[in-house]
Amino acid sequence: MRGLKGKAAIITGGLGDLGYASGKRLVEEGCQVALFDVKPDAEGRAKAIGCLHWQVDLRDEAAVRAACAAVEAELGPVSVLVNSAAVFILKGIEGEAEDWDTMMEVNVRGAAFMCKYVVPQMKQAGGGSIINFSSVSGFVGQPRFSTYTATKFALRGVTRSWAIDLAPDHIRVNTLCPGYIYTSAFVQSCKDLGLDEEEENRKASAKHLLNRQGRPEEVAAGVAFLASDDASFMTGSDLVIDGGYLAT
Numbered sequence: 001m002r003g004l005k006g007k008a009a010i011i012t013g014g015l016g017d018l019g020y021a022s023g024k025r026l027v028e029e030g031c032q033v034a035l036f037d038v039k040p041d042a043e044g045r046a047k048a049i050g051c052l053h054w055q056v057d058l059r060d061e062a063a064v065r066a067a068c069a070a071v072e073a074e075l076g077p078v079s080v081l082v083n084s085a086a087v088f089i090l091k092g093i094e095g096e097a098e099d100w101d102t103m104m105e106v107n108v109r110g111a112a113f114m115c116k117y118v119v120p121q122m123k124q125a126g127g128g129s130i131i132n133f134s135s136v137s138g139f140v141g142q143p144r145f146s147t148y149t150a151t152k153f154a155l156r157g158v159t160r161s162w163a164i165d166l167a168p169d170h171i172r173v174n175t176l177c178p179g180y181i182y183t184s185a186f187v188q189s190c191k192d193l194g195l196d197e198e199e200e201n202r203k204a205s206a207k208h209l210l211n212r213q214g215r216p217e218e219v220a221a222g223v224a225f226l227a228s229d230d231a232s233f234m235t236g237s238d239l240v241i242d243g244g245y246l247a248t
Contacts, residue, residue, distance in 0.1 A: 003229030005030030008075035010068070012036045012058060012114060013085030015045060017183035018133070021216035022082055022223040024049045029224050031080065034071045036114075038085075058085055058110025068117040077121040079128040080227045083111040086133065086151075088185070092144040099147055107151035108158070115162060119171065127170030129227045132159050134175040134238065136245045156238060163236030172235040176222050179242030180204040182213040209244025 009026050013019040014035025023033045023046070033051040035041075038058070046053035052074065056067045071078060087106045089099045111132055122128030137145060138152030156175050163173040180186075182201065190197040205212045222241045225231050240246060 001029050001224045001228030001230050003232075004080075004224070004227060007031045007079040007227075008071065008077065009033045009080035009082065009227065010036060010071055010078050010114070010118060011082040011084060012056075012110065013133075014051070014053070015039050015041060016084065016086075017185065017216045018178070018181065018219050019082070019084040020045065020049070021220040022084065023051045025217065025220035025224045026080070026227065027051060029228070031227075032075045034075065036067060036085070058113060059105045061113050064110075064113040065117050068114070068121070072121050077125040078118050079122060079125045080131075081114060081118045081122075081128070082131045082133070082223055082227070083114055083155075084131075084133040085110055088189075089147050090145055091147045093146065095147045100150075103147050103151050104154075108154045111155065112158070119166065119169075122171050123169050128172070129231070130159075130162065130166075130171065130173040131223055131226045132156075132173070132175045134159075134177045136177055136179050136240070136242050138175070138177060138238075139246055159238075160236045167235060172226075172231070174226050174231070174234055174236070175238045176219065176226060177238050177240045177242065178214060178219050179208055179240075179245040180213045181216060181219060183216060186213070207245055207248070208242065209247055212243065214241060214243055 009031045011019045015037040027050040035046045035051045035053045036056040041053040054067045132155045134155045135152045137149045138156045159175045
């Protein structure tokens with residue numbers, strides 16, 4: 001991808017499968033990458049792919065501000081921000097107040113805090129790219145998903161507003177919308193719910209025209225594209241990587 005070499009990038013949810021794959025891909029493209037995650041990197045996974053790691057709770061605005069400043073001091077002004085952090089509380093109308101608060105605080109407000117403290121760095125750098133992870137769940141209704149879908153629809157909405165606000169500063173803002181992706185979170189959810197992993201994989205695969213779940217590296221390729229100069233005429237848009245899910 002053009003225009004990524006030497007750029008500083010932050011990826012939230014960086015120790016999750018999608019954030020981690022995105023960090024690996026951006027390093028391969030020549031970026032200097034900081035992974036933000038609420039979890040400590042006890043196994044040194046960030047260093048293993050050439051990334052830095054900060055333990056950050058996105059619900060804590062002061063912590064976000066301090067971490068973004070630390071990245072700037074270490075790597076210089078950030079030009080790429082990937083908001084991939086998310087929590088998954090899948091409930092319908094029975095969702096409790098704390099469920100809604102947690103979902104909105106991490107999935108939406110956390111992305112807003114990141115933009116608040118990274119955008120000044122992007123302006124200093126002369127522009128940048130913000131990539132907000134929405135989902136196919138940001139386009140359609142799904143049973144017992146309302147707590148999650150609300151945040152993914154919201155991210156598509158704020159992306160459009162931020163794109164308008166930041167265009168004069170040469171900062172592009174887009175959403176990346178994956179379909180079902182085969183991740184460790186999918187495997188763990190099957191275990192937690194006592195479900196057969198192979199059967200659940202077949203069910204999820206059947207929702208896509210390509211009859212399989214996606215792979216994290218396929219999503220990471222979309223991140224690299226949106227971050228790069230190859231996407232220089234894209235802002236306020238959705239990049240859907242869903243194996244045909246939304247076509248059905």
